[in-house]
Amino acid sequence: MSDLLTVVVAACNEAESLPRLHPRIIAALEAVPGLQGRVLYVDDGSSDGTWPVLQRLVSGDVRVGAIRLSRNFGKELALTAGLDQVTTGAALLLDADGQDPPELIAQFVALWREGYDNVFGTRRVRAGESWIKRAAAASFYRVIGRLSRTPIPADTGDFRLLSPRALAALHQLRERHRFMKGLFGWVGFRQVALPYDRSPRLAGSSKFTLWKLWNFALEGITSFSTAPLRVATYLGLFTAVFALAFAVWVVVKAALWGDPVAGWPTMMAVILFLGGVQLIALGLIGEYLGRLYDEAKLRPLYFVDTRIGGTGVSSGHPSRQGASSHVDGAATVGDEEG
Template sequence: MTLIPAPSGLPLKLTVVVAAFNEAQALPLLHPRIQAALALVDGLQGRVLYVDDGSSDDTWSVLQALAAADSRVSLLRLSRNFGKEVALTAGLDQVSEGAALILDADGQDPPELLPQFVQLWQQGFDNVHGTRIAREGEGWLKRVTAALFYRVIGRLSRTPIPADTGDFRLLSPRALAALRQLRERQRFMKGLFGWVGFRHVALPYRREPRMAGGSKFGFWKLWNFALDGVTGFSTAPLRVATYLGLATAGLAFAFAIWVVGKALLFGDRVAGWPTMMAVILLLGGVQLIALGLIGEYLGRLYEEAKQRPLYLVESWLPAGVAQGAEDEPA
């Protein structure tokens, strides 16, 4: 592939940010691909920042070995597992110069597309996001539910959230600066990327199968992730609950009028047990659904009110520091 020249003037700086949780098998396969991709842009001052999100396997040891062999690698280790969204935030917080390219540790998002991302950034785009045109190595149920989720949240949210688009993207320095101002605790990064705005463009690509290991996102985690996304960027569920409550109250009021009118005209015979149970269960079910939705939003307000830090850092190993050197405080 032809090398892409860097623009004249200031040097072109880019940090590849990779959040990893129990990816000891995949990381040694991914890093050479990142190195090769960085070499494709002539004059690029590239570095790689790995964030260990409290892994319980040998991920940190593997990362230390990568840092010892490559002076461009920086390492950040969180004090425990805070989740992918917070781990990404911790990594992006450390990017003080240039742009950042977010990459998954499993190798499904190809780092070989790095030159195309840089090219679009040089053309003036602040948010170059990879849009999946295929999801190889994933079951039909996950593909269908993912497609449905993106389309539902796209309709519910006023914030532009591109369909079939994950965290694989390049963010310009001013997009990163804007993102650092958003410190909410319940973080749905795809929504935050869209909220900051600026010029954005899609880069279509085919998502590859995992290189090694298994997915850390089961359907329960994906469900909670979707719930965070919807409640974090839309109040539509509360509005639906309001409309559902009004409709149910209207039906109940009409039914009450019918019961009273029937008793006045035809007398009050023995009330029907099925009718009474149906009404009680319907009203009780609607009320519980509405209370559950309100509880979800109140829970998020509770988390925000505590004002705890988003994450805590256990170890920070800047680029160029040898493996045996003492970790610097965060």
């Protein structure tokens, strides 16, 4: 019996890249002996011609399916929507921009067949990216690797293969603030890295600006570490000790040498410093409190607008064993089976 593998590709405004990427995916799947391969595309609310392109790809091959989300939910939720459709076999995540080579599918499958549940691609080279983006990414992975108790491999993105049991475990994690790289590591099981060289984009430009990358970094750190709250605690303790020592110095100075009028700059510097420390602490608390507020709403993670294709798309939702029974990860509206 052949192994079943679904390649999940989340796309947002990638109408130029997909026609060039799709033939490479199909060729890579066909090159693996004993593998039953299929492809599932997720259109994350694209505003260009991505959906018509996907319709053409689906109509030309029964192994290909696609779902269209009701709006843009972001890459993390688009990946979740795609993985939720895979109820049998393994899944391989692939970016739609072509930077992660589908030609490595055979190596991913070989490691999966050796018994690994999470085979993740680790980037040796990041071609086509500015030095600022490379430096920021490298710094982020090092920082979160030290702050988080969950193992998050450095220089590793979403390009990975998940075995059926790793996929089933991931289906049970239904939090709304989803840092997928952390969730992949959190479920555990046997993991192995597959080093590779990342290529430039096939077409277009990256959707991740520095501002989006900064917010993404905050999402990852606050999702998998409480270290910022501890830093705020230690900063407050240090400030209190410093303030107490300064107060003692003021009393001793007044007792020994009198109490001339204190300078205005010194007083303002102390007030502004203490105010800044308090605002930083409140901001950190607000970040975590805001995430609790979003989780408490219990909203569905996403909505599916349209579903087309045959074997590439599951008609049902994955098991939610171990998850909250009243949280549905995916609602379907206006489904169309093709």
